[in-house]
Amino acid sequence: MSSLSNFAETLIICLVSWILWRVFRRLVMTSPLDNIPGPPSNSFWTGNLRQILHRHQGWGFNNKLAEEYGSVVRFHGLLNTPILYAFDPKALHSILLKDQNLWEEPPWLIATNLLLFGPGLLGTLGNWHRRQRKMLNPVFSINHMRFMTPIFYRITHSLRDAIYNQIEDGPRDVDLLDWMTRTALELVGQGGLGYSFDPLVDESPNEFRAAIKSLVPALFALAPFRTTLHYLKAMGPASFRRRVVDILPIPSLKRLKTIAEVLESQSREIFHAKKAALAQGEDAVVRQVGEGKDIMSILLRENIAARPEDRLPEEELLGQMNTLVFAAMDTTSNALSHILYLLAHHQDVQNKARQELVDISDGRDLTYDQLVDLPYLDAICRETLRVYPPVTNMTRTAREDAVLPLSTPFRGVNGKLIHSVPVPKGTDVYIAIRASNRNKALWGSDAAEWKPERWLSPLPDAVPEAHIPGVYSNLMTFGGGGRSCIGFKFSQLEMIQPIQKRYRVELGEYQVPHDRAQLE
Template sequence: MLDLPLSLIVFTVCAAALVLVRLYRSRTHHSIAHIRGPPAKSMIMGNIRDMAYQESVGDLDFKYMKEYGTAWRLHATFGKPVLMISDPKALQHVLHKSGYMYPKTTQSTTLAFNITGRSIIWAPNGDIHSRHRKIMNPAFTAPQLRSFLPLFRRSSAKLCQMWKDQILSRTPEGTTVVVNTWLARTTLDVIGEAAFDFDFGALDNTDNELMKAYENMFADSNMYPTVWNAIFQAFWDYLPDKVLEQVRHIPTREYRRMQSTLRLFIKYSQRLIAQKSAALASDKSSKDVMSVLIRANASEDARYKLSDEEMESQMSIMTIAGHETTANTITWMLYELAKHPDYQDKVRAEIALKRAEIIARGDADFSIEDLESLEYLQAAIKETLRYHCIVYHLNRMASQDDTIPLAYPIVSASGEMISEIPVAKGQIIMLNIAAYNRLPEVWGADAHEWNPMRYVEDKVDPQVRVGMYANLMTFSAGVRGCIGWRFSVIETQAIAADLIENFQFNLPEDKPEIIRVPAGIMGPMIKGREGEGMKMPLHVTAV
């Protein structure tokens, strides 16, 4: 008789039990077996892991949407069915009309906990999320965020001057600059001052502790997940919360990097909250986000206050969302402008005309109204958010039996046209932001091209309202939509206008192939040089 290790026996029994549970549920609950999709390569690994191994985000998403329509079926580990949707009506139903009826999956909340602690994106249910949202809302009102424009402009001016002094002064004909690293340092300084009234010093100090801890964190921890980790995560639905909270301590690359970065954020956050709490007793005028949060939390009913741990965790999510996503968006926009020099010239000419108008009226710099009136710049920002969405998938789970409507009917496995999909309690739904943002029915026949003129010429046809900004899904939507989307848009406008006004961007002479790697967030890497981390080299010339 074979003498098998006990651990292998236990694993085999658990895996077999999990498969049997899946089979039982598929026979007794609403099944999505009639929804077409690519075949699973393996009963154990399924095919959803393929999405994390695409060379560029969207390679498979766009292929499947073209073949199966706006909803298709994938298989997760141990054959668990996953419903992928890019249909606007389905997205509207899940995110808007159903409120908190589609919470995040156990995997999503656990990973959010590992990266950000008990922050607003971790919040596992509607009660906790609405409590976080209520405390955070005062810090993200439109007037509050518009007040940060001078800060954004100071930071972008500093970046421009550093490029001119440190790089371009020696090479007036221009040189290649890895723009994403500079932008990440700039936006880290911005979020430090705006959110915490704290100087990270990232632009001045490349050895900055937080910058080094955060650099390439997503690529190091989330890019190309291992087989063992996919199998391990399949069991998370059956583990108690107290056990899942210890996952972050597993000493592997998937978790070690997240843990060390979060620990550093918490250390800074505890210090800042203590300082601000003491200062607010005598100074109630501070407008940085953390000060506003502390005041809001202090005045809240004790039953609904955020705990110390929840308050500390907000620093991590605000830093990640406030600097990484914005830096990435501006990076991709500069890349597209380098590929479309004629449009770049239009934006620069438009900025120059507005600058002359500002000088003529005796003002020193752009106002929010000035930036928002720049039609070509606004179109380029919207088109980049559409074409290069930084977050490309969101995971949700049906908390009860439901029926999801479709704006665009699909063909079932039996050949029937269906306009709604019944789902059972527990059904995993993957919201495909990347695919929705390329849906030809919404964005036009040229949806797979970067063409900002679609906004200038008003060619977008949003028959179903979904997103929070320009009907895009890039900031998610509904009750769990990104609370800081206005901050990101205003910051992007301010920094992009300064860079385009001062510099010409072109592709480098060697024209490296840039791929959009799936690393939890979508970022740029040079094909064949992925080991160098996120990198976007562009040829920059002062104008």
């Protein structure tokens, strides 16, 4: 215990020294970012971070930044450190594509992901990250997505029956967000890991599901101070870090530790079961939940067949498992819930989507190629991902002094026109995904409105001409460049199939017809 006490004293001294240095530097040094327009600081300690990262009011503050200040904004971070908020197309193209070697995810974010998920795609940088991505790219091919379709149908059939059973004795409230969370976890469980987390037949508690679901709220509780979490990584071995967290009076940090332990324990159990099945031969693999067609089974085979220097070690494979579950569950469940909510408030859209499905399906499950070739259902998904992207912002840090080019000049605080923005080394830039997707200069005056029909005719010329660096439909929803979402096709399939089962949604509430035939 004495070593921990000495460590705590040293940590406090280092923290106070760091704060004094940051305050002194901010008082005596100017920054070229001071000339960028932006909101006043809301707090000396946390700047505007509590506003932009607020769980309930964050969207409103993001809207304010985009509407009142423009496509490049300066706001305040810890101790009023300047941070950029940007959705200018040229600036994004520079950060994510043209000069992406100058920009990386910030150290605090990488360290947090490494502590939570292990050394997967979200917790690695540079050549380490590129080597992993090279191995994983073929696993997420469209051909493999075709194999996922029957797996996903089995799950959505179970979901359909579970909801029907809830209202079989008469109308009642149905918690769709909870069902979409459970469904998304089972989709990524069976399709991603070849493992069933939830049979979708009762409301029994599930420790793993609860841990994943509480991860984002726990991170939000720590949001203004997440930039300091990476110091935990430098505290020695994991056992010592756990002891440090246990003595710190920070409940959210303790909760994160518990979540990370649950993730690691479950992933190791699944991983060793899959390794054992592979060792027994193909017959044992096909008897597993995913029948050997899930992403992890494919990855393990690819890894065994790869050259020794290209193979991923066990810890990195475990890191991919944790990363996949988190990335594919939370975002997909939110997107699915949003789509169903929007359909409930747009009966005309719901009717058109239902008719499109009735015309093609004849009550049968559709193939992958048929699913992705439904123009109106596709428009509904694209428009929801445009207006309500599950991730609002992502962050990059300048590794060196950089200059951001601009599509449209703007006036600085001093009144002079700014044609490019000099960015000092170490500056964080929030890539404003939601603001980019709703940019009125590109999408028109109705950019913030949900209108699936806009995807059924040519988009405004300004949209393709802007060269948005996103990997999906001129949108930033799945990111762009070398760190774009590798599994966005998997995510699309996760969303389309539950919707394709055509649950009937009425204005203002969720209702399932009592005639089971109408559910088919």
